[in-house]
Amino acid sequence: MRTPHHLDAHPRPNPYEELAALDDGPLEETPLEEFLTEERDAGAEDAWAPPDHRRGGKRRRKNRFAGLPLAVKAVVGLVVLASFAALGDRWAVLYAEHRAADTLKDRLDLAAAPEVEIGGFPFLTQLADKRLDSVKVTVPDVAADRVSLAKVSATAHDVTLNADGLTSVRGADVPRFDGEVQLTFADLNRELGASQVTFTGEGRDRVRASGTLPVAGHNLRLRAEARIQRQGERGIATEIGKMRLDIGDLATYRPGTRASEGLHLTPKGTADLARETRKAKALLSVPAIVQRMGVPEATVREALADDGKLAELTGSPRFARQAAGLNLIDLALENPEVMRRLGLDPNLLDSLSGLTRPVLADRLSLAFELPEPDQGDVRLQDVRVEEDGIRVRVSGSGLTVGR
Numbered sequence: 001m002r003t004p005h006h007l008d009a010h011p012r013p014n015p016y017e018e019l020a021a022l023d024d025g026p027l028e029e030t031p032l033e034e035f036l037t038e039e040r041d042a043g044a045e046d047a048w049a050p051p052d053h054r055r056g057g058k059r060r061r062k063n064r065f066a067g068l069p070l071a072v073k074a075v076v077g078l079v080v081l082a083s084f085a086a087l088g089d090r091w092a093v094l095y096a097e098h099r100a101a102d103t104l105k106d107r108l109d110l111a112a113a114p115e116v117e118i119g120g121f122p123f124l125t126q127l128a129d130k131r132l133d134s135v136k137v138t139v140p141d142v143a144a145d146r147v148s149l150a151k152v153s154a155t156a157h158d159v160t161l162n163a164d165g166l167t168s169v170r171g172a173d174v175p176r177f178d179g180e181v182q183l184t185f186a187d188l189n190r191e192l193g194a195s196q197v198t199f200t201g202e203g204r205d206r207v208r209a210s211g212t213l214p215v216a217g218h219n220l221r222l223r224a225e226a227r228i229q230r231q232g233e234r235g236i237a238t239e240i241g242k243m244r245l246d247i248g249d250l251a252t253y254r255p256g257t258r259a260s261e262g263l264h265l266t267p268k269g270t271a272d273l274a275r276e277t278r279k280a281k282a283l284l285s286v287p288a289i290v291q292r293m294g295v296p297e298a299t300v301r302e303a304l305a306d307d308g309k310l311a312e313l314t315g316s317p318r319f320a321r322q323a324a325g326l327n328l329i330d331l332a333l334e335n336p337e338v339m340r341r342l343g344l345d346p347n348l349l350d351s352l353s354g355l356t357r358p359v360l361a362d363r364l365s366l367a368f369e370l371p372e373p374d375q376g377d378v379r380l381q382d383v384r385v386e387e388d389g390i391r392v393r394v395s396g397s398g399l400t401v402g403r
Contacts, residue, residue, distance in 0.1 A: 093123040104137065107401075114139040132159040135172075147368055150187050150389065154179030156399075174376070174399040181370070184389035188366065197222060197364070201385045205229065207238075209364050213245060216351040220253070221246040224364055228390060233379045235369035236392065240361035245352070250343055251328065255357040262327035263352060269342075270323045274314040277307060282341035283323070284310075289331060289338070293322040329353050366390070375400045 101113040120126055120133030138153040156177040162170045185207075188199045197211035202225070209224040224243040231237035245253040250269045254261040273280045283289055284300050295313070303310040313319055332339050332349035339346050370378055376399035383392050 089122045089124050092127070093118050096123070096127075100135075104139075110139060111141060127161070127163070130161040130163060132161065132172075133157070135159050147183060147191055147366065148187055149181055149368070150184040151182045152179065154394070154396075172401045174396075174401065176395070176397045177399065178393070178395045181392040181394055182389055183366070183368070183392075186389075188389075192364070192366075199226075199366075201387055201389075204384055207366065207385060207390070213363075215245070215355065216345065216348040218247070218345065218348050224360075226364060226366055228366065228383055228385055230380050230383050231367070231369075234372065236367055236380070236383060236390070238364075238366040240357075240364050243357065243360055243364075245355075247344065247348070253329075253352050253355075255355060255360050259325070259327075263329045263332075263349065264327065265324055265342075267320070267324070270320045273319075273323060274311065277310060279342055280310055280314045282338050286331070286335050286338055288334065289326065292326060293319075295319070295322065370394070373399055 097116040097118055100116045100118075104110070104116070105113040115136075115138040117136040117138075118132060118134075119136065126132050134155055134157050136153065136155040138151060140151050142149040142152050154177050156172075156174040158175050160173040160175075162172060185199045185201070189197075192199075196219075197209050197213070200208050200210075202208040205228050207226040207228060209222065209226060211222055212219040213222040214220075222243075222245055225241050227239040227241065229237055229239065243255055246266075247253065247263075249266055250272075251263055251265050253263045256262070273283065281304060284295070284304060290297065290300050299309075299313060303313045328339065328342075328344065329349060329352060332344075332346055332353070336346035339349060370380070372378070373396075376396055378394060378396040378399075381393040381395050383390065
């Protein structure tokens with residue numbers, strides 16, 4: 001039989017109760033709602049926002065400008081006002097130049113409005129005084145006799161206006177002006193180039209003409225020289241010289257009545273007579289030709305009867321000089337068949353006889369004259385030939401434009 005346990009008279013202490021005895025008492029309770037409210041208030045106070053540089057920048061600039069001395073501010077203001085005044089002055093100049101260009105176009109009957117440039121500054125002050133320091137006018141494509149001037153430019157000085165304001169300018173007095181007239185070779189070649197002739201500069205006062213000239217269905221090679229010189233106070237004259245027309249390499253025509261002029265065989269043409277018996281006999285068979293060459297009749301008869309004698313005669317230097325001295329124009333009408341045997345078209349020779357020096361020179365003339373003004377004086381000062389054309393300096397005084 002198991003012996004029953006005995007219960008202790010003093011039980012063991014409870015550890016939880018001992019811990020509870022050490023507690024100072026319950027903590028003061030804080031309501032949850034009050035805690036959450038405090039958290040929200042703290043968050044609202046510390047809420048983040050991005051920095052506003054723009055507002056800060058404005059404040060900095062404003063403060064910086066406000067800190068400038070009054071004198072500096074005044075200078076800045078004056079500069080701004082001067083800029084606006086200068087801009088207004090330039091607009092007034094542009095308007096005046098446009099009006100002047102339209103007026104000149106109508107009064108001078110020009111195809112296009114010229115370029116007008118008013119000098120001096122400020123313009124409005126000059127307009128108030130009715131006096132302009134300078135006015136430059138450039139007119140393109142001005143008709144002058146048979147040619148067109150590529151550009152006429154002139155600068156008027158100390159111009160006095162007859163005006164009541166910017167929009168009511170009735171005229172102007174020009175005490176003096178200077179300018180330049182340009183005649184380009186490109187324009188000459190276009191306007192006078194119907195005969196396929198081109199012009200190029202040669203020296204300070206000479207122009208060379210070269211190309212082809214159609215005559216009686218033949219294109220003859222043309223060469224000539226024009227000397228440019230002033231004629232009177234407003235004109236340009238051209239003296240045409242050294243004119244020649246080459247008919248292949250057979251003959252050369254020089255208009256005129258002197259012994260060296262007319263139609264003559266070239267050195268190659270005379271050399272062909274020594275090589276081609278048919279041509280030599282055709283030439284020597286005409287008594288008038290033999291007489292002009294000065295060849296004895298007995299020598300001619302021997303040459304016509306013996307080819308050896310013929311070759312000896314035509315191959316001599318004296319015969320070559322005598323043949324080159326013949327003016328074939330004089331013989332063409334009376335001996336057309338002989339000319340044909342020599343290789344020359346009688347119709348061409350007939351046309352050449354009418355192509356005199358004045359007729360040919362007129363085709364190559366570069367002369368022109370500046371128009372005479374109603375009032376005042378215009379003069380040509382200097383004429384020179386340059387690489388691209390002819391340039392002429394002009395001057396004038398006492399001109400009146402409009403009224």
